[in-house]
Amino acid sequence: MFVPPRCPYAACTAHLTPTVQFFHRDGLYHPRCRAHSVQRYRCRLCRRRFSRQSFRADRNHKKPHLNAPFLRLMLACVALRQSARILGVARRTVERRFLWLARHAARFHSNRLASLAGPFMLDELETFEGNRYQPVTVPVLIEPRSFFLIASAAGPLRRKGRMTPAQRRLRAAHEAVHGRRPSQSAAAVRAVLECLRRCLVSQGPVVLHSDRKPLYDRLGRRLFGRRFRWAPHSASARRDRNNPLFPINHTNARLRHFLSRLRRRSWCVSKRRLRLQQHLEVAALWVNYCRPITNRTGTTPAQALGLAPRRYREEEVLAWREDWGRLPIAH
Structure with a gap:
């Protein structure tokens, strides 16, 4: 049975510091998208009403049953237009649902990143947006x-x-129309290393394995100082299990397999770089918290690092709001 953990309204004092009996029941209502009735509650402090739906990520969706199947399609190398055909909805519906899914995935992942000790591994893969004269x-x-x-x-x-x-x-001719395309590899690498800096353990070396691109060493020393240890490896070595960069090579190959936007020689390529970034956020949600490390084990990467107590189903990672930061929702 659902018990409200706090008042869902941020201006209420029961949002951050709820008392034991900060609410009482206040009737039922029947949402169109669900077959059962939903209990309403009223906060004793701010006197505003809310329900279990107020805590759910799909609280404003007319068709919440599409969310989990849509997540699976986004990681099955299916494009948005074909996803709309499979789900039997309009293309605009899946476009809006994709933007919601990307925001939710980024918040879910950010709320669980903590205390990583390493070592770590970094590499860059290349694709393009629009056409091959706009690499990414x-x-x-x-x-x-x-x-x-x-x-x-x-x-x-x-x-x-x-x-x-x-x-x-x-x-x-392309640059005459659109201007000379900037190279922002350093800014993109810095962005991922900044994310790492926010979730590192407080002490110990920061060991980074990568290829021999000097940019990684320069940015690592700038961001982590004396803690940084760079372990460069040859990028031309045979890419098998004996390659020291096998984990990152395998990860990049899986991303190309899962995401339609990263497939080579495909018309599913991103038209906008931002949408590719959002698709990668969705991939991180599924790869880290739903998919086992291998087909033979049921352990997810997040479980292996102690960031999740168990393997989550797609319906579970999409169930509850993540826009309140690390505030837990009892369910």
């Missing part, structure tokens, strides 16, 4: 023993590498 770098930071995805980001790059004369002319 995606730095991914993990805890390698549990494959826990700590943080990711997306930043623009200028197209580089070998190009034919025709491709160079096309790049010049």
Whole structure:
């Protein structure tokens, strides 16, 4: 039976410091989206009414039963338009639900990040937005023993590498219209390392395994000072289980497998970099808290690090509000 843990209204004193009997029951109502009635309550302090729905993440949704299936589709390499066809709803419905899902996933993950000791592993994968003359770098930071995805980001790059004369002319024509594309690899890597800094244990070295890109050492020393220990490895070594960077290589390969926006030679590529970043937030929610590390075990990365008591179902991670920070909701 649900017991309200606090008043859901932030201006009420019972929101942060609720007393034992800060509420009383105050009737029932029948929401259209549920088959059963829902109990109403009234706060004794602010005199405002609320219900169990006030604490749920899907409190304003007309079709909350779509949330868990939609999350599974977003990690099954299905694009938004096809998701709408499968779920039998309009494309605008899944577009709005995707934005909600990304916000909820980011809050859920942020509220549970704490006391990571490392070592850590970092690498960048590349994709593009719109067309191949707008490359995007995606730095991914993990805890390698549990494959826990700590943080990711997306930043623009200028197209580089070998190009034919025709491709160079096309790049010049593109830049004449849109301007020279900035390279923000450093800003994207810094963003994921800043996220790591907020959830580190207070003492001990910060060991970072990566390839030999000098940027990682420079940013690591700038952010972590004398605690930072860089462990560079060759990026050209065979990418098998004996490769010291196998965990991050495997994580990047799985992200390309799970996310339609990261598939190579696909028309599901992101049109906007922000949407790719939001899709990565959704991936972190599912990979860390719902999917086992391997198919043979039921242990998730969050369980292995002690950040979750058990493996969560998709319905559970989408059930309760996360916009109150680390304030728990008893359920």
